[in-house]
Amino acid sequence: MLLRSLNPLAVARGDDVPDAVTIDGVTLSRSDLVGAAGALARRIAGARTVAVLAEPTATTVVAVVACLFAGVAVVPVPADAGPAERAHILADSAAQAWLGTAPAGDTVGRELPVVPVRLHARDWHAHPEPDPASTAFVIYTSGTTGAPKGVLLSRRAVAAGLDALAEAWQWTEKDTLVHGLPLFHVHGLILGLLGPLRIGSRLIHTGRPTPAAYASARGSMYFGVPTVWSRIAEDERSARALSGARLLVSGSAPLPVPVFERLAALTGLRPVERYGMSETMITLSTRADGERRPGWVGVPVTGVSTRIVGEDGAPVPHDGETIGALQVRGPMLFDGYLNRPDATAESRTDDGWFVTGDVAAVDASGFHRIVGRASTDLIKSGGYRIGAGEVETALLGHGEVAEVAVVGVPDDDLGQRVVAYVVARAGTSPTPDELIGYVASELSVHKRPREIRLVESLPRNAMGKVQKRRLS
Template sequence: MTLLLPALQSPTGPAASREAVRFGDLSLTYGRLAGAAAALAARVADAGRVAVWATPTPETVIAVVAALRAGVPAVPLNPRTGERELAHILADSAPTAVLAGPDDVLPPALEKLRRVTVDAREAVEGPEGRVGGAAGPEDPEDPALIVYTSGTTGPPKGAVLPRRAVAASLDALEDAWGWTGDDVLVHALPLFHVHGLILGVLGPLRRGGSLRHLGKFSAEGVARELGSGGTMLFGVPTMYHRLAEALDAPAGTAERDALARALTSARLLVSGSAALPVHDHERIAAATGRRVIERYGMTETLMNTGIRADGVPRPGTVGPPLAGVELRLAEEDGTVLDAAGAIGEIQVRGPNLFTGYLNRPDATAAAHTADGWFRTGDVGTVDTDGYVTIVGRKATDLIKSGGYKIGAGEIENVLLAHPGVREAAVTGEEDADLGERVVAWVVAADPGSPPAAEELADHVAAQLAPHKRPRTVRYLDALPRNDLGKIMKRSLRA
């Protein structure tokens, strides 16, 4: 594993005793994690491809590290995946074994696979020290992971992520964030996705640092771990929104003050997977004096852009392209846009990209331009300093109304700044006159007395422009979200 995880190759001396990962009361040193992974790697070396029942536990970490050591591609499975989708992923990826914890109850679809039990408690009780037997040679283009997309435009596709892409993205983040072996990362992200698994687990391990996983997100857990040595926090907007709400409690409240102190002491607060509303940025900054920084990536490309630790935080932007990443904007007809502020589809290329969709050469070809750029499907703008602002998904967040291109994200930020709005989403709907009309979906701060639709429309028009005002406002008790907290706009439209 010298290419990806050199600290786990054969740790000895003080390096072996350094904490690698902690889940609650269970902690694994580098020596014990390396030993457990080496033993498991020997059991799956001939598996061809393995599935990993990716619960937020140390067993998932051991399983993925073991697969990397054995040179066997790992397919992380979301334990909450439905029967039909799970069957599709298994048929498409064809693993021969499933790696799971001793207490995991697996669905019937996995019964035909060889079950390999991973028990972190045995690793804790095992000896620290040199790992017997070096890992085999690594080719940078060898597949490390096959991660399935969310399936918003059809059945999920397996993005084949080579070791080269994982290393390139993590090293670009090392450069951008000054990420070192002294950092202790805190997060509560799921481990079946690139954010929680590659950035949140392999990131610290590649640096020789530490991970503290909360198991389940809570403001109290964040305060505890950041307040006792954590230096970095990774989260999604839903998590930061809850932290902002906890910080809204009166100063002098013990829990609120402990959280504020912990966030203030952190070296880096990072949000990703979706845009963090400007309103939440400002609430956290006001209470802590610290700015949350954002980065932008996706399954197929890993990380594309990010606010640098030594850069200027700009709420609402995701920073400039990371080292090694090229980025451009293009019109639907392929015309490349050069003007600052122009809105277009974001296209990228670089060593961070996947090698293709498993078993889908047609989809792989369709996702790339003739000159080799990956079409992200995201729409954005780039300012004169190279900072990227994400408008949203091309399919759901770019609204063409009355001859204007309107980004849903900026309207959502304005709605969220209204005191009567707790949550908001914006979509477009077909309109005979305008082509599309702007529709706002609102969760009121006080459900018994929601702000009037006209009041919200006037609020948007005054802050932005008249053509961006919502023509329709619909009130909900809650917005539909996926496991990473992203609003599922297709569900709203349905």
């Protein structure tokens, strides 16, 4: 059973938890979830695919659980999606209805029927277990290189991914997970909602991931993206309130080393960093019982294999420095892109490895370091291959740099020149020459930025990732 802690028979025997999920001011017990989701599952039985407006509410939680009970594929739709994006998602997925509520404000998607979610409805009938190979979620990518693609995640893949994390993080029913992440991506929805429901731990969703909300939740595990952790690290009182936790987990983008080190100093906890994608869920992670090295995302989780290859297709040396294209295999990988056999075929090698599109290095102990996207973070300058992430990490070590994004810009002489977009800390005014010289003193001289562009802010998506394609 995918949601093991919500087994109706176990709950009927009295295996209840009165505060299984707390979200948007509502607390749901296990029996609340089973009863309300069971009633909705009977109403949607036989449907193929439904859309859920992924707001952080109890309605969203019940809607997702009901679909998993009934074996209906869920299409989580971002609450802030624009009309064009929403129209594409609904048409591409062939969603048959909205569960809960439909978006207000425009007509896109309004033609679909709306099936209400009644939090106080109850139905205790057991539901036949769906085929493990059936699609549980159609999660749409961010669409940085075209229209968003629907990632098909099976029930079997979701279960394998969560079980691997439970082992790596020693995640048990005794934990209380706290986060305030969006519920339309793998991080917040599958890890952050289904993880607790499979493992049996409690979940507190804070609505928004503010330092104060995290500090007041008193959990044992916390999930956040680097932007969240950066804000917490700057709020000493809130950071120290997390010192009673067991794990601080960071993902969806690289955690700057200075943020890692400040969190460790304030909380006494070295953050767990991990790596994954919508297509793969989490494939690499540092472990609860292992080394946690700033700037590195650890080792393959159970069932996962990785390889890093150079431009000639041969594996790169495991020296922690040589970078190449990261490829992965494992039981938690997706089944393909919906309606895109071409993209599905292009994403895999002839011998069955998934091509992540990311550039990485691995050391002799199997620890991985992600440099960034091959399309934006691998810079070829003057005959050298330079990882943008390495330059960004160096710049973040400068006391007057708050945020940075490094890109390669076409250059007639070098092929590409390294350009850094820098947000200075409040009250400071670093000069470009000062920052260029700083990087040259920290790294090889050829890795220094040839140009520094001081900006007020960096463009980011809902998950906190910098959108480098919008930098110019």
